[in-house]
Amino acid sequence: MRRVGSVQQKIPCVFLTEVKEQQSRKRDCQQFQVVATENVNPVALEADVDCALATEKLDGTCCYVTLYKGRAHLWARLDRKANKQAEKRFRKHQRSPHSGFTWNVEEDFKTVPETWIPAHRVKHHNSLPVPDEHGHIPGWVPVEKDNKQYCWHASVVDCDGRAALVLGPCAEDEDVLEVAAVQLADLLEQTLELIGTNVNGNPYGLGSKQQPVHCLVSHGSVPIRNPPPVDFRQLCSWFQESPESRVEGIVWHCTDGTLVKVHRHHLGLRWPDGETSLAERAVVVRVGEYNNSKDLFSFFSVLNGRRFSRLQDVKFAL
Template identity: 75%
Template sequence: MRRLGAVQQKIPCVFLTEVKEEQSRKRDRQQFQVVATATVNPVALEANVDGALATEKLDGTCCYVTVYKGRPHLWARLDRKPNKQAEKRFKKHQHAPRGCDGFSWTVEEDFKAVPDTWIPAHRVQQRDGHPVPDRHGHIPGWVPLDEDNKQYCWHASVVDSEARLALVLRPGADDDDDDALEVAAVPLADLLEQTLELIGTNVNGNPYGLGSKKQPVHYLVSHGTVPIRDPPPADLRQLGSWFQESPEGRVEGVVWHCDDGTLVKVHRHHLGLRWPDGGTSLTDRPVVVRVDNISSISISSISISSSSISSMDLFTFFSALNGRRFSRLLDIK
């Protein structure tokens, strides 16, 4: 598979969208929702979306692997957002006839502070040495994983900081079963400059039903590595039918990776459909565990919750299951 585009910025919808003044199906406090029209986004047409690779859009939190202090390191997503006063001014400007055009930010004064280690995402524009907010008033960025920060405890659970390994869910190497997945301990160096999705028990309400409160289970999944077989074309009606009727359509959405590097997406909420809605395509796939020799690695135990889960637990858990095959990802408990 060719190297796919990393998710550094918000991905545009494959269709042109419009705003409806009604309760969002995606966010409880949002009193409007963004819905897709039948018109394909010119950005998608220009990038030849019909020839793009369609992959599953995963529902988790975005991560990034790049160098920190000279070594490969997992970074968590942290978008820099405006403070309350600046956000109020921005929203007032948004509702004016001219929309977002012409709004002026003073980044040093208008935005909340971020750690000194924060870096802006790729392709964030710079002006006078400062990053420029996007059209949503955010500055996408990253912070290196701090294992002592409980905010990132579930990120820490999928990384062995000493051996520089990550617990990754990916398509299996079994030629006899194209549908199979595998759980593997992958060197962080092999994931450099990739973005990944952290999914699992304590992320985004766990739409996949992974693990349990007693034994939380989390995985990293590199973006673009879960292709959709026989995807429908970028057509509003056909996509709506596919989401509702096809077993393959039990996904949060689709991300198209175009040959020129352009990414476009659609998710169920764009079509007014629920998510999650019953079982998911991902968790019904068979999976093989390939996590070997973890017991021989020296890993420092890091407390990450009140139940004293350590960073070693998931690696030890899967090492004990090495070679096991499960008929469904959901069966790993």
């Protein structure tokens, strides 16, 4: 598979969007919906989206592998957000966009750990990162084993911090998934999605409260088989009728590196809506030998070589 784009910024919708004053289907606290129009986004047209690689949009939390203290390391997504007063001013400006508005980055934004770094392509002014059109500064923090906030991120990295549990298509048969221990050095500068029991309501049905299961999936690694054309009506029909459409959405990886997406919620469709395509796929475990008490690597190691008819059937003996 050709090299795919790294997810560093918020990905625009493949269609132009509009805001409707209705309760969001995606976020309970959001009193508006961002919905797709039938017009293809010029950004997608300029990037020749019709020739792009269509891949499954995964429902988890974004991660990044880059250097930390001289070694390949897993980083968690942490967008720097405005404090309450600045957020209130910004939302007022959004309702009346002709009113003047200027960010004071040093005073308007919440503090972040000293190890925080801004995401790629974040603009800077006077050496300070500038917020995007949503009022956020996308960024990353290194995952530390003793930070409970990122305990599920840490669970997919081995005790030496050199390998991660990665789910992706088998090299021999792309219809079958495999869980493997992959060296972080081989994932440098890639972004991945952390999915599992305690992430975003676990739409893929992985593990259980007694035995949580989490893994990383490289962005762009799960292609959509027989994707529909980038046409509003045909995409709506595909999401409602195709047996392969039980996905959160589609991300198109264009040859120039541009990424565009469509989410079910953009089309007014539910997510999750029954069994998911990913959870229904067969999977084989190829993790190798690990004997570090009760960590996730050791549990997978016991299943090494086992094949399951469905991803959600992967269970550990307690």
